[in-house]
Amino acid sequence: MRRVLARVALCPALLMVSVLLAPGPSARAQPPAAPDPPADVPAIARLWPVGSRPPVLRGWQPPATPYGAGHRGVDLAAGAGSPVRAVAPGRVSFAGRVAERGVVAVELSGTDLRTTYEPVGASVREGDEVAAGEVIGTVEATGSHCGASACVHWGLLRGGTYLNPLSLLPPWLLGRGPSRLLPVLTA
Template structure:
């Protein structure tokens, strides 16, 4: 498996699911974290794959909701802290792990609200990271599809000229 060098957009093998709408307004960690490993859908429901993306993040860093929703789970699964958020007005659910939750089931969140902090251990990455997942029902989707294109672009911001104002 190769490390991701940028956003990876893949459709689930053998499915015709509707892609997720670009409703997120922020990354779950940092402003433009490195994608350590991209989404790799399995060829079959129980096949090998990577059902989310791994984002570089230091231990203790805040983890934020990417869109408005309601916490549907906040607890431990297989020794890892997990937070799941059902996104408002959709049939989508995002997951974040390993995260020490700062919320409880039923809490409402807005885009950018903290849901917890990155745990120092429990990650499957070689360094601390957050595994960010996206589901529609039981089907995993690429969580990067939630982000609008302007959030996915790399590179420095650039200033554009203001038209109609004379230069000094």
């Protein structure tokens, strides 16, 4: 009986020693690495898609999973009929209707990025080259997901990954930027 009790008493000690002497995390099998996060988005936009500094009604909320809940763009306040402009130069890769809503997509020149705008009545066609600031359509009044007010949903993608479209804007367009010292005026 004493031998059995001695063995049982040694079990927790052996367990502790085996944990302490076990190979470290680098020697254990590792799960597959997650894909690298998207590279930085260049601040190449020179203007907002609507207005000069429209209120952001709903910000970007990336989903935890590819099909998870979230908001894959930003909603910008804009009145029905307002012009929608390309934020940077590129080529129109889609201009048409999706689920009864007008959508325009622009592949940005010199990048692997694509911007999307909806609900927009397109004034451009697929394949058109557009300049930064060029009108690509007007805000549609129908089907606004912003409630009583009209808005434009502005999206940004790299391949199939959604990114924050506000990252295309330089800090000065977002109302942020470096402090500037002004000269002291004396009388």
